[in-house]
Amino acid sequence: MANHGVIVGLDVGTSTVKVLVSDVRDQQVNVIAVGRSISHGVKRGVVVDIDATAQDIKAALSQVKKQTNQEFTEVIASIPANSIQMRLVRGTVTTQDSQHISYQDVVAATKAAVNIPLEHDQTVLDLTAQEFTVDDLGGVLDPNDMVGTHLTLSATAYIGPRLLVSNLRSAIQKAGLNLRDLVLAPLAASQTIATDAEQEFGTILLDLGAGQTTATIVQNHQIKFISTYGAGGFNITNDISQVLNISNQDAEQLKLDAGVSAPQYANEAHLLTVEPVGKKPIRISELELSEIIGARMQQIVTKLGERLDTISAFQLPGGMIVSGGSSSLRYTQDILQAAYGINAKLFMPHEIGLQNPAYVGAWALVNYAAQQNKVALIVKQAMLGLPFTVEPTNDESKKYEKNVVRVPNEQIIEEEQLIQPSIPNNSINNDSKPGIMDRIKNWFSELFN
Structure with a gap:
């Protein structure tokens, strides 16, 4: 195991499988190829159909092979944060x-x-x-x-369910690949998308995925709390499909093309054409579509807000960093800022071809791998039961030794x-503003009224 040379990151998600090939030198990541395929064997981040997932991985790999004219046999895969x-x-x-x-x-x-x-x-x-x-x-x-x-x-x-890794390992092996490392997704994100100051003082990371939404707190450069809620972009798509009686494929496209996270930000004059199954095309407004989306967003924001509020997470000075494919819905940052009363910013990679929050998982994976020092690599080798090897020490790695x-x-x-982040008492003023959950409920009530 090493953290230089070619590193291939594999992010097997509920909606898509993403493969990112990078060349790492002196902890600097140079992305050289990206592959993406529709996911057919994953539910809420967990592989439920090994054969289908293996085929999806092969499809994504074939794209990077065309871009690089190379075969890749080893991958680093991310593990979803289910029941951690x-x-x-x-x-x-x-x-x-x-x-x-x-x-x-x-x-x-x-x-x-x-x-x-x-x-x-x-x-x-x-x-x-x-x-x-x-x-x-x-x-x-x-x-x-x-x-x-x-x-x-x-x-x-x-610690988590063995099923999270056993089926994923099998799918990777059926795709003809060797598993080089497994990394917990929130761990990779906490060390890469947050700045050094945000990791130190305390920040909430919110991953709005397709199958679930994950909230992670990082403070003092360590993860203090992980919580998942089993709803995400897939549920929004399904809601649109059910209410408008259209296919999931049409509902997904409608969400991507015209979706707005809350009715307050929708344009009622903007009309959309949809084709219900077995009926003539009809016209709906962007406002009507946003009401369907907003109902599910309210549920997600409220449920996670309740959990985060119990540990005073909204008092952390780092605010919130938002990522994941569903965060690309318009005005998602705005509803999080208004509901939680904190600063929320969207993170996405800057590399060409990756400028979408859906690629954050794969991007964080390879960048996290690139940052690992020799001791971290050896500890991980031992944990995974891999053969013990030590790469020759170079000038870059010497700075980590004997400290x-x-x-x-x-x-x-x-x-x-519930891990309690250490928050200064003087940063909390309970008399100056209503409780966070009251603000969330009141704010969403105003939207739908």
């Missing part, structure tokens, strides 16, 4: 050589850390190292070559217990 729990895990081992700690000891400590009791249908999906402790010295980033008898790894384990920093000793708990 976060736990602080620790693994301690006696070093093989008390005079010289090696990366083999890092591998052993990682395996000890992930050796935790889990339910039969659960597994560790991803792992991020927080710090190493050599004997009594904590805050070590890279213990290689240090002297000590005991090595402890403290890490965040992301010691102070890491806050924060306890990370499961999502059900």
Whole structure:
């Protein structure tokens, strides 16, 4: 496993499968090809038809092959955030050589850390190292070559249903590919689409996908909270299809061409032609279409708002970063800002051919892979059970070695217990404005009235 050379990112989503080929040098990503196909075997981010998903992956790969005239056999794939729990895990081992700690000891400590009791249908999906402790010295980033008898790894384990990765692995293998790495989607996004300051002070990341909507809080450069709601762009399309009695394909096209996230922003004078099944074409206004879309958007915004409000997430200074294919609906930023009372900004890649928020998942995947230092790669190798290899140290990676920093000793708990981001008390003024949920309900009531 390495983080330079050609890296192929695979984002298997509910509506589309995206493949992004990049050339990475010195942690700089140069996108060289993009492939995209319609997804037929995925529901709410989970592969439910292995054969269909394998064919969709092949279709997307064929596009990048035409663009590059090359065959690709290894991919890094993203894992959706379904029913994720976060736990602080620790693994301690006696070093093989008390005079010289090696990366083999890092591998052993990682395996000890992930050796935790889990339910039969659960597994560790991803792992991020927080710090190493050599004997009594904590805050070590890279213990290689240090002297000590005991090595402890403290890490965040992301635990979820085994089904999330087992079917995905099978589909990738049936497509004729080797799986190089698996990365939790919110983890990749939190380290790439948010600036260093936003990661430090606290920011909400909102991924408006096709099958589900995911809210992630990053603070102190760590994920503090992940929550998903099982509705997204696919549900909006289905609502349009059901209300107007048109096919899903026509409903999707209508949503993309004329969809508005809330009635307040719709143009009633703008008329649209639709063809109901078995009937003559009819004319509806953009306002009528926006009322269908707005009802589902209200549901999504309200449900996630309730969860985020319980942990005072709207007090975080970083505001909200919005991505995902459904965020391209017009005025989505505006309704989030008005409903939540915070600044919301849309993120999309700047590279040619990727300037759409739907490509953020694949883009974040390859950029996250490019940023990984040697220790992070070794920890991931050990977690996935891959053969242990160490790339030769270059000048770029040396700056990560033998550094010691102070890491806050924060306890990370499961999502059900709701991780509380640390927010200064003086930033909250309960007397100055109504509660967030009252604002959401009042704002949407005004729209539909």
